[in-house]
Structures are given as C-alpha cells and as structure tokens.
Amino acid sequence: MTRPAGTTAGLLELAARRATASQCRHKMAAVLASGNRVLAARPNLRRNSPRIDFHHATFHAEEAALRRVRNTAGTVIYVARVNAEHIPMLARPCRTCQHLLAAAGVVRAYYTVGPGEVGRLDLTGLDHAAPPCPRRTRPRA
Numbered sequence: 001m002t003r004p005a006g007t008t009a010g011l012l013e014l015a016a017r018r019a020t021a022s023q024c025r026h027k028m029a030a031v032l033a034s035g036n037r038v039l040a041a042r043p044n045l046r047r048n049s050p051r052i053d054f055h056h057a058t059f060h061a062e063e064a065a066l067r068r069v070r071n072t073a074g075t076v077i078y079v080a081r082v083n084a085e086h087i088p089m090l091a092r093p094c095r096t097c098q099h100l101l102a103a104a105g106v107v108r109a110y111y112t113v114g115p116g117e118v119g120r121l122d123l124t125g126l127d128h129a130a131p132p133c134p135r136r137t138r139p140r141a
C-alpha cells in the first residue's frame with residue numbers, strides 16, 4: 001500500500017467522484033487513462049435484476065470503462081469504491097476484471113484501499129488466456 005500522489009491521486013479522486021453516481025450496492029467507478037489523459041470514466045452499472053440473473057446482475061466498472069475505449073494498450077486503470085458516506089473502500093479489481101484488463105493491454109491498476117490508501121496491481125505478468133469465471137455474456141448496448 002502507498003499514499004497516493006500527483007496524477008494517481010487525482011485520477012483516483014475522479015474515480016471516487018464517479019463512483020458516487022453508481023446505482024449499485026457497491027458503488028464503484030473506473031477511470032482509464034493514458035498518462036494523465038482520461039480516456040473513460042464509468043461507474044459500475046446494473047445489467048439484470050439479481051432475482052432474474054444473479055451472475056449478470058452488475059456490469060463491473062472496469063469493464064464499463066474498457067468498452068468506452070477503442071485502443072486500450074498501454075493504459076492504466078484507476079478503480080475506486082465509496083460507501084454511502086462517500087468514504088473510499090477496498091476496490092481491488094476482481095479476478096475476472098484483472099484478466100479482462102490484461103487481455104486489453106492495460107498495464108497497471110491503482111485502486112482505493114481505504115481513506116488515503118492506494119493499492120497497485122501490475123497486470124502485465126498475468127496469463128490472460130483463461131478467464132477464471134464463466135460470467136462472460138455480452139450485455140446489450
């Protein structure tokens with residue numbers, strides 16, 4: 001864990017602001033950036049009602065951001081989760097998203113851990129050939 005600084009802190013703050021707009025129980029957002037240039041900033045989204053289709057109930061913020069950008073090679077993603085009081089919470093990308101991000105060429109993820117605390121995940125070493133979770137049904141646009 002490190003203290004956020006400079007661009008990392010600014011982009012995580014942007015992600016945290018976007019997360020407050022999420023309608024999901026876990027309020028998350030992801031900012032995809034190339035250097036300090038923001039390419040996409042998306043909260044997680046509802047897909048289907050959990051009563052109908054539990055496995056596709058939400059559309060993770062990381063995937064929502066990826067889908068907004070055509071060329072994601074070499075980008076960095078900033079993922080934030082906030083609670084109802086807008087306090088940053090642990091937002092480590094799930095294994096499915098880690099593999100999606102690695103397959104899209106995203107090199108690194110920074111994520112909120114708690115107030116003022118940031119985690120870092122290097123994605124370049126991930127074997128992205130085999131996503132571990134079979135929840136890959138494409139949502140309708």
Ligand SMILES: [Zn+2]
Binds near residue numbers: 093097
């Ligand atoms: Zn995920």
